[in-house]
Amino acid sequence: MSRLKNILTKAKVKLMYLVAVLLIVLIPLLFFGFGSGLTEKLGKKIPIKEGTFDSKTGSLKLTKPSR
Amino acid sequence: MPKKPLVNSHSRPTTIFLTGLMFIFLAFMILGQFQKSPKMMAAGGAYLIFLTVLTYLIYRTGRVSRYRSIFFSVYAIGFALNFIPALLETRGHIALTTQDISKLDTPLCHLTIPMLILPGIVYGLLIFPTKLFANMGFFPMLFLWLGATLSLGKGWCSWGCFYGGFDEFFSKLLPKRMLSSKKFNYSWRWFPFALLGVVVIWAFLALEPVYCGWLCPFKAVTEFIKPVNWLIWVQTGIFISLFLGFVVGLPLLMKRRTQCGLFCPFGAFQSFAGLINPHRVRVDKEKCNQCGACTDQCPTFSITKETLAKNRVSISCTRCGRCMEVCPREAIQYSLLGVPLRKGSEGSSGGRRFLKEVFRPDTLFIFGALLFGSIISSGMVAQSMLRIVHLFQTGSFLLR
DSSP states (O other), X not given: OHHHHHHHHHHHHHHHHHHHHXXXXXXXXXXXXXXXXXXXXXXXXXXXXXXXXXXXXXXXXXXXXXX | OOOOOOTTOOOHHHHHHHHHHHHHHHIIIIXXXXXXXXXXXXXXXXXXXXXXXXXXXXXXXXXXXHHHHHHHHHHHHHHHHHHHXXXXXXXXXXXXXXHHHHTTBOOOOGGGHHHHHHHHHHHOBOOSSBOSSSTTSHHHHHHHHHHHHHHTGGGHHHHTOTTHHHHHHHHTTSSSOSSOOTTXXXXXXXXXXXXXXXXXXXXXXXXSOHIIIIIOGGGGGSOOBOOOSHHHHHHHHHHHHHIIIIIIIHHHHHXXXXXXXXXXXXXXXXXXXXGGSOEEEEEOTXXXXXXXXXXXXXXXXXXXXXXXXXXXXXXXXXXXXXXXXXXXXXXXXXXXXXXXXXXXXXXSOHHXXXXXHHTSHHHHHHHHHHHHHHHHHHHHHHHHHHHHHHHHHHSOSOOO
């Protein structure tokens, strides 16, 4: 039992190191993603619209035609 | 007697390897984006050299906070020197008018993100006057924040935020603390969390990003609404006072980052969001003798007597590394979730020591954080260098 626990602990430690290394690799990929149009692709899947703001008062109008 | 190496220091071969690796990453990322402009290439090259030297110093000496602080201050100054002239070049003026707002001509700032979530979910509407896909619009900023949260967690506040460097800079200017924090009531460190709750609910009810309108001190170094009536004059007075108080005055007197530690609601939000990142700062209970050196020095008030008694740092810890520099017993370390703390040195045999040092939690966190901060700051700092040269040549900061 204790041997199994030991193996699991070691596996967990190795997994965490792997995650930490992958997070470093993610950083350049993230910045490349901005130039590749990935932002537009993913963004279009999120249902949010730009607000319409009154040009005289600057306040938000709640009615808005779809984008 | 020779000085004992700090907990985050590395042997020379490991430092050279890590510095070389950072140089390759940064050369690829920074110079790659400036290919079309020889001037930007030169400025980017100068910044690359600066970053490479800093990487070497951080890893070799283990003085993470000292050299990070230089990087962070340069980043913030570069941001300010670039942002306002860039606004003048593209929009023709700094102060926002109602026309600019209706044209959605406002770059999004990450500090607004907590206020956009509830209206976004309930109404499917962006309550900040910015475009969805513009260069500094909603989605680029949202994905940048998501990436930062995943890779840095709360470390964003000490390595990636382009505002954090301002109070960091002012907190380093005076050699000695003018305002003692011995009698400081550490309960104030919960104020950003309370403010976060207030602004999130207020923004949802009012359908406007109220923190930006009423409280954000960083309008002093970015943009602000043109004062055309008494209400906007009041808001202007508030943000100037907050900037002078939290970003300049108190950091100067207390030598702490008071805006980030005692006011910023985004910092509080990031404390929760950042938990998805596996990097942590932990206290070794076998080594810590509760001397309080870290409590006295933590820039963001994240270590108190109470947290230390539980061998923990507060959720608001920004991973700046200051506590590790001042701890006389090497009791505080960068660590990874679920990974036991380091107990001793790596030994002296070459290859094994090298591998152990490269795959240490502090090595990995610092590498990722510095890489992220360097890439995100490179455009701003390089551009600001060109603006300074241009100022000497022509008397103007504006490049166009």
